[in-house]
Amino acid sequence: MTITPVICRSDKKLIESLKLVRSIPDMGNCNEPIFWKVVGEGKEIVPLLLNKMTDTKKLKKVYVRYFGGEYTVADIAFLAIQEIIADIPTFELLGVPFSEVCGYCSYWYYVRESKENRKQFQKSLREWYELNEDKLVWVESHLSLTSECLTPYGHYRIIEK
Numbered sequence: 001m002t003i004t005p006v007i008c009r010s011d012k013k014l015i016e017s018l019k020l021v022r023s024i025p026d027m028g029n030c031n032e033p034i035f036w037k038v039v040g041e042g043k044e045i046v047p048l049l050l051n052k053m054t055d056t057k058k059l060k061k062v063y064v065r066y067f068g069g070e071y072t073v074a075d076i077a078f079l080a081i082q083e084i085i086a087d088i089p090t091f092e093l094l095g096v097p098f099s100e101v102c103g104y105c106s107y108w109y110y111v112r113e114s115k116e117n118r119k120q121f122q123k124s125l126r127e128w129y130e131l132n133e134d135k136l137v138w139v140e141s142h143l144s145l146t147s148e149c150l151t152p153y154g155h156y157r158i159i160e161k
Contacts (some may be wrong), residue, residue, distance in 0.1 A: 014038055015048045018073045018080075019057055026065065030149030035076065039083045040153045043136060046084060046129060052077035053122035054115065067108045074111070074118055081125070082146050085136065085157045093124040135159045 014037060023032045038045060055073035062071045082088055090107060091098045099106040111118050136157035 011041065011045060011048055014041065015045070015052060015077075018052060018055075018076050019059065021059055021071075021076050022062060024062060024065075024071065024076075024079065025147045025149045030147070035080065036151065036153070038080045039151065042084055042153075043133075043157055046081055049077040049081050049084075050122060050126050050129065053125065054118045056115065056118070064108060067102075067105055069108075069112065078125075079146055083151065085129075086139070087159065088125070089128070093128055094121055095124070132159050 014034075017034050018038065021032055021034050023029050025032055025035060038049070053074050055077070057073045058070040059072065059076065060070070063069070064071055064075070082090075094107060094110050096106050096110050098104075111121060137160040138157060141151075
């Protein structure tokens with residue numbers, strides 16, 4: 001049974017601040033305060049992040065490494081979810097294969113193709129989350145799940161096997 005968390009005004013304001021993110025945690029650049037503040041809220045903020053998965057507002061001068069283009073609020077929301085929960089089956093939920101030629105490009109090409117693709121991915125991710133929410137267990141670690149950074153919060157969730 002999924003329990004809907006109580007969402008307070010400060011959580012909503014924090015989620016709205018995703019549009020102010022100015023960098024993505026990556027090699028040598030691990031200090032994006034808004035992003036890490038969102039991640040630090042943990043599992044409780046995931047429903048609000050899921051709601052942002054179709055927000056295509058572009059972040060100015062925050063570029064997608066290797067694939068080009070600017071990150072959107074939706075991309076940052078998904079990245080935050082990936083920092084909160086390990087081993088999300090992204091390509092299974094997208095319904096597209098991981099590319100043996102260009103790797104993660106199949107994710108980028110799919111979500112950028114249309115708003116409908118983003119909505120479908122949002123729906124699949126939400127269903128996956130609701131199915132697995134009660135199986136998520138706490139893991140202590142300062143290692144980022146999406147980059148070579150250390151996180152300031154020292155934990156993430158993983159599905160208990």
